[in-house]
Amino acid sequence: MSDEQGGFFKGLLKRVTGAPAPAEPPEPGTAPPATPEAPGFFTRLKNGLKKTTDGLVGRIDALVLGKKEINADTLEELEEILITSDIGVATTVELIRALEQRLSRQELKDGQALKSALKEELLSRLLACHQSFRPEGATPFVVLVVGVNGVGKTTTIGKLAARYAAEGKRVLLAAGDTFRAAAAEQLVVWGERAGVEVIRHQEGADPSAVAFDACKAAVARKTDLLIIDTAGRLHTKVNLMEEMKKIRRVIEREIPGAPHETLLVLDAATGQNALSQARLFKEAAGVSGLALTKLDGTAKGGIIVAISRECALPVRFIGIGESVDDLRDFDPQEFVNALFQA
Numbered sequence: 001m002s003d004e005q006g007g008f009f010k011g012l013l014k015r016v017t018g019a020p021a022p023a024e025p026p027e028p029g030t031a032p033p034a035t036p037e038a039p040g041f042f043t044r045l046k047n048g049l050k051k052t053t054d055g056l057v058g059r060i061d062a063l064v065l066g067k068k069e070i071n072a073d074t075l076e077e078l079e080e081i082l083i084t085s086d087i088g089v090a091t092t093v094e095l096i097r098a099l100e101q102r103l104s105r106q107e108l109k110d111g112q113a114l115k116s117a118l119k120e121e122l123l124s125r126l127l128a129c130h131q132s133f134r135p136e137g138a139t140p141f142v143v144l145v146v147g148v149n150g151v152g153k154t155t156t157i158g159k160l161a162a163r164y165a166a167e168g169k170r171v172l173l174a175a176g177d178t179f180r181a182a183a184a185e186q187l188v189v190w191g192e193r194a195g196v197e198v199i200r201h202q203e204g205a206d207p208s209a210v211a212f213d214a215c216k217a218a219v220a221r222k223t224d225l226l227i228i229d230t231a232g233r234l235h236t237k238v239n240l241m242e243e244m245k246k247i248r249r250v251i252e253r254e255i256p257g258a259p260h261e262t263l264l265v266l267d268a269a270t271g272q273n274a275l276s277q278a279r280l281f282k283e284a285a286g287v288s289g290l291a292l293t294k295l296d297g298t299a300k301g302g303i304i305v306a307i308s309r310e311c312a313l314p315v316r317f318i319g320i321g322e323s324v325d326d327l328r329d330f331d332p333q334e335f336v337n338a339l340f341q342a
């Protein structure tokens with residue numbers, strides 16, 4: 001079993017066996033203990049972003065602590081913090097320029113004002129290219145999911161299938177990753193859990209043939225949402241990129257206007273690497289939206305700002321854990337609030 005499979009099945013096992021033990025009955029005459037509420041998504045988001053918060057906001061706090069005034073030197077030090085928090089050089093330069101202007105307008109009186117100004121500037125950049133994912137306006141609505149291996153594509157598809165099936169949509173999955181039999185198995189497990197069918201072929205089959213069959217089946221079954229997985233292909237392999245173009249051509253021919261979304265899945269923990277994958281895939285694969293996974297447990301969450309700003313692509317979803325409800329619509333306001341632990 002590969003590490004990825006191992007991780008997947010371990011995650012599954014954890015979920016299966018991780019149910020809390022039945023509570024002891026309360027002592028006679030005592031009130032039953034209050035059942036702790038499962039933490040809400042915002043709390044989980046805050047917890048998930050903790051490392052990024054510590055690395056970014058924590059260092060800003062340390063920078064301004066005890067400072068009587070914010071000046072050009074403070075902004076220079078802030079520049080270094082932003083760059084090393086994976087916000088990216090281009091976006092950092094832009095942010096620092098905006099803060100310099102605020103400084104010259106005497107708007108940055110103290111550390112708190114600096115933090116608030118930075119929060120506003122980050123938010124406005126995230127909002128500039130924000131657009132939520134709405135699988136509407138076409139039946140079937142076809143989503144092609146791309147990205148290098150191990151970033152969380154299959155998991156993301158599984159989570160989306162579960163969510164939209166629960167909303168009452170007719171969902172169909174296609175196991176276009178025919179390079180690894182385990183990839184299709186993994187998708188089938190997610191499909192079973194969500195009560196969603198999976199179109200799959202033998203290992204080594206032509207992924208375009210899977211896409212073709214899936215499109216035909218989706219039209220025949222009046223599916224609302226068809227999600228097509230692809231192999232974890234490396235952007236350096238030209239032939240694999242060509243194959244992705246072939247899959248697109250097949251989909252376009254079968255369902256005019258499709259794919260309606262080409263979702264690039266990126267592992268946030270890979271930082272600058274995720275940014276270069278986004279640049280390459282954007283051109284080669286016609287990416288229209290992004291899913292940033294594994295924001296939990298990484299200090300590199302700032303990459304979300306760099307990617308959405310520098311690639312001008314909307315972040316549709318963020319992943320903050322392995323369980324089914326750890327994939328959420330990306331909400332810029334909620335994200336910056338969680339980042340600044342507001």
Ligand SMILES: Nc1nc2c(ncn2[C@@H]2O[C@H](COP(=O)(O)OP(=O)(O)OP(=O)(O)O)[C@@H](O)[C@H]2O)c(=O)[nH]1
Nearest residue numbers: 007008149150151152153154155232294319320321
């Ligand atoms: N902590 C955390 N783990 C995640 C998240 N999303 C996915 N994972 C884990 O990342 C690992 C890889 O996920 P997969 O979905 O198998 O990745 P993939 O891109 O489909 O990989 P290939 O099938 O090899 O192409 C699994 O162990 C997932 O449980 C997330 O948001 N947070």
